[in-house]
Amino acid sequence: MARAGITAGRLTQAAAELADEVGFDNVTVSALARHFGVKDASLYSHIRNAHDLRTRVAVLTLAELADHVAGAIAGRAGKDALRAFADAYRGYAKQHPGRYTATQMALDPDTAATSAAGRHAELTRAVLRGYDLWEPDQTDAVRLLHSTLHGYVSLEQAGAFHSHPRGVEASWTRAVDALDSVLRAWPA
Template structure:
């Protein structure tokens, strides 16, 4: 029987707190059970195991991240939207390192397809990039460029990897300027239908 007051939502929220406090790699069923003062077995009424818990945490954190990004980009387009998107992404990664780490794990494609958070993430990201006039397959390439840049920068910054005297914020601003130029002058791939607009 499930412990009174223990729900899947509470378990995942506690896992998110634990991830930020101790690091995503330290989110285990044992650590979480200790937090609730229960035995590990009590959690199996709410999650199927560690992989399920971490997947739920990734979706939870992804939802938080896209909510923050959506609020930041609302009513903006072009460079303003890109700057707001990037700033919200970076702020979340710095404020919630464990939750952010969860968003980087590989999730089964069927779960992604069924996830409202992941659909919303795609809609907002692709919507911002369509304002630059991009279409597939260039949209996918541009998403990969942004994700690689944002994630790489955040990972290096959080690890103290920028040692030069130049202010980290100044370099971030330049990176956004450079991304805006890249998106504005994107080398569009020829389309099979001949429509390269």
């Protein structure tokens, strides 16, 4: 019998915390059941399956990340907003590595449309308004920004930068400066 007080929300929060501890790929219904001291079957009254659980973690994480980024860029424009956006993104990934991995999960279109995934695009577009970019250039710039930040964060998390004497922070600063330069001089 399930322990009283288990809800879909509590399961999702616990799974997100577990993702940060053991990695998003290691979040399973069994691991979560062990965390709550119950049998796997007792969780299925709150979640459909492991995919549903992971989707819930991804949706929760996207909302957390959007809130974190929104707070960082509020009242900023141009390079200041870009730096705040990039630092908030990277900071969240460093603080919550398992949850950050969850943000890369492909969501079905309905879930993506009703989750914070759209907020991320809007926050990025808000930063890009400081560079006077409009469609279709804005979409290209959104993709450039996210792929650069995700690439850097992923390589950093994998330890790819630690064997070089140049400090990771110095390279991060230069990467954001380079993005700012590219955005200011966007090709016509």
